[in-house]
Amino acid sequence: TGDKAAETPASHITIGIPQDLDDGLDPHKVNAAGTREILFNVYEGLLKYNENGELIPALAEKYEADADGLTYTFSLRQGVKFHDGSTVTADDVVYSLNRLAGKETGEPLEGALANIASVEKTDDKTVTVKLTEPDADFLSYMTDAIIPASNADPETSVIGTGPYKFVSHTPQESVELESFDDYWGEKAHIKNITLKIISNADSIVMELKGGSADMFCRITDTQVKELEGSDFNIEKGTMNLVQALYLNNKYEPFSDPKVRQAICYAIDPQEIMDYVSGGDGTEIGSAMFPAFGKYYDESLNDTYNTDIEKAKSLLKEAGYENGFEFSITVPSNYQPHVATAEVIVEEMKKIGVTAKINLVEWDTWLSETYSERNYEATVIGVDASPLTARALLDRYKSDAHNNFVNFSSPEYDAALTAALSTTDDAAQTASYKQCLEILSKEAASAYIQDLPCYVAINKKITGYKFYPLYAQDFASLSLVTE
Amino acid sequence: MKIKSFVKRFFKKYHGFNFVCGLVICGIIFLAAFIAVFHTPYGSTEMNASLKFASPSFAHIFGCDNYGRDIFSRVLEGIRNTFFIALTTVFIGTFAGIVIGAGCGYYGGRLDHVLMRVNDALFAFPSVLLALVIISLLGPSSFNVTIALGIAFIPSFARIVRSEYKKQAALDYVQSAKLMGAGDLRIIFVHILPNILPVLMSSVMIGFNNAVLAEAGLSYLGIGVQPPNASLGRMLSEAQSYIFTAPWYALFPGLMIIIMVLGFSLLSEGISENS
């Protein structure tokens, strides 16, 4: 089956994407999830994730870690080619890791890799990385792209080792990809892929039905309904994010845990799922989504089973028996979050609390809500990037720069520090679970669900794989041959 | 008795197909807006999962939306909000427009020149961005949207009013009023204003329609009336995603916008025809 590309050499599909790749194409600098999931096909690191969220060898054939967790040795796969035809050498690896760690500029492009003490080329096929202190998550950063040392400007000349090579980019219109014939692993099946930017969510269905796109990742449940009976299969997965009504713990009523708990009791995740995601979401009770099977604790879903009376009495205890008013800030471009907020407004009425929705632009949300923390409550989904528990839980530390909910609990800080400083997997897992329990108990925010993810794929295409992180694996797609 | 004769005179003066149609449509819309303040058949934000996308029926004559909310009630509320926004917008625009335009047109000179240049620059500035700026300053709420739109409307009104004042100021009756000893303010507001009313009326109507459409446009971009409150523009833009599953969701607010705009333009047509 390895040579399907050869069978249908002229195969071409168009995939709709919601945003442009507008933050550049330098793999070490891009941040937008939408860009990273596309570049997943173009660049590879020493390791890469598979669809189960496990790290598998990529440009490194194998690796070894010392017992102290400070030295890692990577053996490179031989004969791997860059898209420009040159061969991947140990020098390229050293160059790329140094660039990420900011060894020349002093400013690491990947913050976590500032921890790297040195990167050395042991021989032509071996690279050794030394860390300043042990880091359980280090390997997940080894998925970052390896680029040729000779490439002066990665921004404009996009040269990676992935199954697809970059052809062109017309801003606001499209990106063209072409399968890479000299790929080291299983080659892509489809020759040409056009990524078409469909920024208006309302026109997605029309474009799909009208035939100007063959596939669109992440459509809503209503769009799924609209596509019923058409040429499209719907693949269902999860978004892998923590959707919650995030409460600003510094804002007056929400500074009282009782009030936060009352809100949690008032919110019915199942009702929200029914309205927002056609009943398909997965309920969550803390800051972890089920894809992290290791840490996900289903029992936390029952901490606050909907109970209006309980909520009211909690409010009374907190001195808000006559309710209060607050506003929910929601970025207007995320329809599911807006819809969630609308349902929450109705649910709040039941406990005598008046909630108002304040729609803002995504950018205003970023700067005012996320950065300045100038809000009362907000509905948003938080994802894990990289795919580590730390990425999800770090932000609840009292002094974390991204602790936008202003959560503050010494108990939590201690648990988190414990988790981060151990290299023992079991101990770490236990500490993380403790963290999640604290978040749930203290009602840091009202956790709702992991949203379902629907992918519309034309019936002529098969092989779509869901990844538990931001990645679209185009190489696994193939055309149905009849 | 007096009222009756007033009504009689009114209809004697204003008649014709456009006027009557316009008056009837606007009357119904006004009534709907008025009733919606006190009562709608269902709560306009009341959700009901079992009625999601229910098609029009006797209980819900316009059907239900994606939350199972009664579209008819929402349309009523939408008419009220849209009506209020458009009215206030036009009021702000007209009022400021009259003050600026009258001053510039009547006095002329340097000030006129400078103000009109500023006016032109504002005119060339996209109103979406202007609204965005104002809303960022004031925070989003339907009241602030109204203010933002109102301010965005000032330049066009000021321009129209100014040219009308310029025309009127050149007429002899204005000189005659000056000779009588009437002050400038009295001349501007008591003598001239009634004469530009017909032009003003029709631009107020056009302005009203533009306000309805602009509000719809802003809601389409997410900076209009905030959910879960309804406005016709907001409903229309929400409904777009469901055009296949629930075409009625888009149809009714869309029709209402058309009818409302139609009513007002007929009315304005009727008024200018008669005067």
Next chain:
Amino acid sequence: MKYYIKKILYLLATLIGVSFLVYAAFEIIPGDPALSKLGTDATPEALAALRHEMGLDRPFIVRYLSWLVECFKGNFGISLSYNRPVIAMIGDKLPITITLTVLSMVFTILISVPTAVLMAKYAKRTLDRTFYVADQVFMAVPSFFLGILLTYVFGMVLHWFKPGGYISYSKDFPGFIAYLIMPSVAIAVPKCAMSVKLLRASILEEADKEYVRTAYSRGNSTMQVMYRHVLKNAMIPLVTFWGMAVADMIAGSIVVEQVFGIPGLGRILLTSISNRDYPVVEAVIVLIAFVVCVMSLIVDILYKRIDPRMKRTDED
């Protein structure tokens, strides 16, 4: 000649005013291009570095003035999010918006003139009344709603065109034009309805003038009077309207482009506003303002060409 120099100076002043307003607007509205680029993962250090790299740490007025100076040298800066010269980005999209506007304008004129003449000829008769009501209805339809209806009916039901199947002008020019037909209809219809209304009124007004009677007295038939005498005079007030309409159409295309999935100036404007990519926004808005001003200049010139009485130009 002196008159045009003066006009051009005004134009420059207006553009500078507009550009300043845009700069000020970005100073006021919340949001930060650096944060926008880095997203939720931004660390304070990385943010500071990027802001420095983008030159955002300089005072507002310094940034504005240096931008202005660069502009006069013909350099509109580099897009903050795309790292591409703004000129190149806009240059790409300009043909799309221009084509859209020209097409809409052509439709507007081609449809409105004969319709208005026909209505004026049968003024107050059944045909006129019917068209009149239809015209009022068309005037009341928001163009994006019309866009949705058109895509639904002609795209989804009748399959006359492929919604979202935009074809780039560089790939297939006829295909490009064909795709833009529906969107330009959506943009043109309300303007066209307005033109019909204005033109009909204008024709009727002209038809009452004495020179029309003179024309009849020489033995002209109704249609001869219409086309030889009335129409040209009746179009004079329309010139201003059409001039403003061009500006409106560019602005109106922002929303319609969204509906039809056309990557024109409107889309660039909207995404750049939400990315806080102000060099791009700045350039797009200055461009729109430029078009508005140039249109008013063209209207002025056209006036003089059509209306020989307009030699006098004391109005500022």
Next chain:
Amino acid sequence: MLLEVKDLTIEFHDHDSPEKVVKDVDFSLDKGEILGIVGESGSGKSMTAMAIAGLLPRKKLKTFGSIFFERKDLLKIPRSELRGLQGDEISVIFQEPMTALNPTMKIGKQVEESLFIHHKDMSDGDRKKVALKWLENVEMDDPARVYDAYPHELSGGMRQRVMIAAAMVSEPKLLIADEPTTALDVTVQAEIIKLLLKINELSKVAVLFISHDLSLIRQISHNVMVMQNGVIVEKGDTDMIFESPKEEYTKRLIAAIPEVRL
């Protein structure tokens, strides 16, 4: 007999009850004759004239009686035949020279228009020659310049001359002049009157001259007809009417002329 109007009645139907504005008017006009019509404002002078010229709005009014022009009844012949006469055999000049010319059409084109419509076989050059000749006949200083000018570039008096030239290019048999001098100032008025007399002399055109200025009528017309409220009060030889008016109304009119006894 060039023109014979018999029992002409014009009725307006745009209000609730029909209004007769011209009632049973009878008169005739010979070749080369100048007939003056006087009467107060609103007495139906223009309506009568427009009926003859075929320029009455057809929608809201009704005409009765007959108007024979060279034995053809203008009220009965088909529209196209009437159009053939308009501008060719019957020409009109109007009261307001400011508005009676198309503001956006060059003078030359307007002067030539009757030829353009009625003499399709003529070449452009010939047409221009005729137009220039007539512009000269109406005593224009620089016909070539005027030919290429727009109406607004001319003074009121010049425009009225242009109107006369345009009316005369096709050498009509009847010229209807509806208050051609009212809008002009005294000195110019006198010149236009002189010009009309000259043209009448030159081409033997019959003129129907309408005015409410009695002293003017006295200067120009051979015969006079006095109208009031749509009826002819008195008609006859000019000098007779002015010296010994019979009707009360005519007397009042004549008495209202300010007298200057030097």
Next chain:
Amino acid sequence: MEKEKLIEGKGITVRFTNYTDGKRSIKTVLEDLDIDIYKGEILGLAGESGSGKSTLAKALLGIVPLASGTIETKTKSPQMIFQDPYSSLNPAKKISWIMEEPLKLKTSLSRTERRDRVSSMLKEVGLSDEFMIRKPSELSGGQRQRICIGTALMQEPEFIIADEPVSALDVTVQAQVLDLMGRLQDEKGFTVLFISHDLRTMYNFCDRIMILKDGKIAETGIPSELYRNPKHPYTKKLLESAGIRKNETV
């Protein structure tokens, strides 16, 4: 003349700036013109269209600024009846409102008192009370002109400028209006500057006539003398055109 001078203008010069093709051109409409108006007289001002008659009137009232020269007035409330009866009445208002306006501004009469004054003034200008509720558009030209006269008289002025008050009217109405003006002037003794281009009308009506030509006074005199032996050729031409003097060249 032993009479008192009401207005004395010396060296009146008025210029207008015109813009043609973006070029400024300055047009001198009145040039170094002297004018004296005596109390109680009717001064006629004649001249062809565009000679500056209306401009002079407006200059005397201060509506048009002077480029140079001085005007001394002894009257506080001059009034003007404008040339165009169609634009000089506020079209949006009823006749009663228009005529009451000066009373509202200058007196403290009650509503009914004002009504009475208006009603009696309407009678004086020969119109009935039913015109009170009409708007200017519902009046004929002659009626409008009478309203203008009435409104001007309402303020008991010492001086009225009448700018071609009858040229838009037909002969019979002209006579009526002039009659009225003459009668009222007899009764109230105000001063009138009567502008016209019709020398016939002016002959009987004016005490003195002034001929204006190209912004300058060509000739002044008592009508009978002026008409009998005009000195200025322009005056002669005017008289000929009006058919008062026989054309000598014919």
